[in-house]
Amino acid sequence: MPATLPWHIHYYIMARSKVIYHVMALLTAMVWAVTFVSSKILLSFGIQPSEIFFLRFLLAYIAIIPFAPKRLWCKNVKHEMLMALLGITGGSAYFLFENTALQFTSAGNVCLLVSSTPLLIALLSIWMGRGEKLTRRLVLGSIVAFAGVALVVINDWTHAQLKFAGDILALLAALMWAFYQHLTKHAYAHYSAIFITRKVFAYGLLSIIIYFLFFPPTISLGVFSHPTVIVNLAFLGIIASCACFLAWNLVIGNIGSVASSNYLYLQPLIAASVSAVVLGEPVTWVMIIGMVLIIAGVYWSERQ
Structure with missing residues (x-):
């Protein structure tokens, strides 16, 4: 019996072992796309954007406790402040902008405008001097993607200024x-990853509680009598936040950030399709063209 397997058999086994992570990446991207629709359903019950975020992260925090390390604090104050910033930018601020945009x-x-995030990350890296280079590919990709963003935003401005406000909030969410x-x-x-995730949930909750001191919640307990509310909150908190955060960390660790990010480009298409079926939202030609431009621009700039 040979000491090592032939290269083609070894490659086949390795490829098969990665299939589960590609499936996880696809399922996670699909779940995150549906969260936009789920949040909009909760808004229709009169639950405020800040309240949706609080309930979502509260459930996520409770769900992650059994899996998280027992350690509560970081090694020093500087690291603790970093975790607080993560909880704000990736938690309270991001979801306040996103959920309010959905109103x-x-x-x-x-979802379409938030999908421009990878491009903003690359441009932010250049601005902050984090090793990224301003290549011709990045410039052209940026122009194409921002043309798609401008098309969607300007179209909403000409039809309804409230939609335009929602677009700006969505872009602020992407920036966060x-x-x-x-x-x-x-x-x-x-x-x-699991320690960071728990800290993000914790500081996200703490920062939104501070927000509530100035803008108190108005949610009625009667809203929890609706099964639709319970199902959507459980979906957002336990599945979309806790389970998907953990799954995504496994995906990145096994197939890499580049391969995993490819699945996120499917989100606008999934979100638009689900919102059309569930919410009856129209899918216009302007949205389709904008979607093609944004995804193409982001994909092109990311393939450097």
Whole structure:
């Protein structure tokens, strides 16, 4: 019996072992695309954007406790402040912008504009001097993607200024996530993914509680008598936040960030399709053209 397997058999076994992670990446991208629709359904019950975020992260925090390390605090105050920034940029600020945007414009539009995040991350890296280079490919990709963003935003401005406001909020959400990605790189150098995830949930909750001191919640307990509300909250908190955060960390660790990010490009298409079926939101030619331009521009710039 040979000491090592022939190269083609070894390659086949390795490829088969990675299939599960590609499936996980696809399922996670699909779940995250549906969250835009799920949040919009909760908004229709009169639950405020801040309240949706609080309930979502509260469930996620409770669900992650059995799997998280027993350690509560970081190694020093500087790292603890970093975790607080992660909780704000990737938690409270991001979801406040995203959920509020859903009040003004369609779920498909919000997901489409948020999908420009990878491009914002690359441009932010250049601006902050993090090793990224301003290549011709990045410039052309940026122009194409921002043309798609401009098409969607200008179309909403000419039809309804409230939709335009929603588009701006969606872009602010994308910017928050871009900052979050940059900060996460520093955190991963010192702590495990599950420790960081739990801290993000914790500081996201703490920051939204401070927000509630100035803008108190108005949610009625009667809203929890609706099965639709319970199902969507459980979906957002336990599946979309806790399970998918953990799954995504496994995906990146096994197939890499480049391969995994390819699945996220499917989100606008999934979100637009689901919102059309579930919410009856129209899918216009402007949205389709904008979607093609944004995804093509982001994909082109990312393939450097």
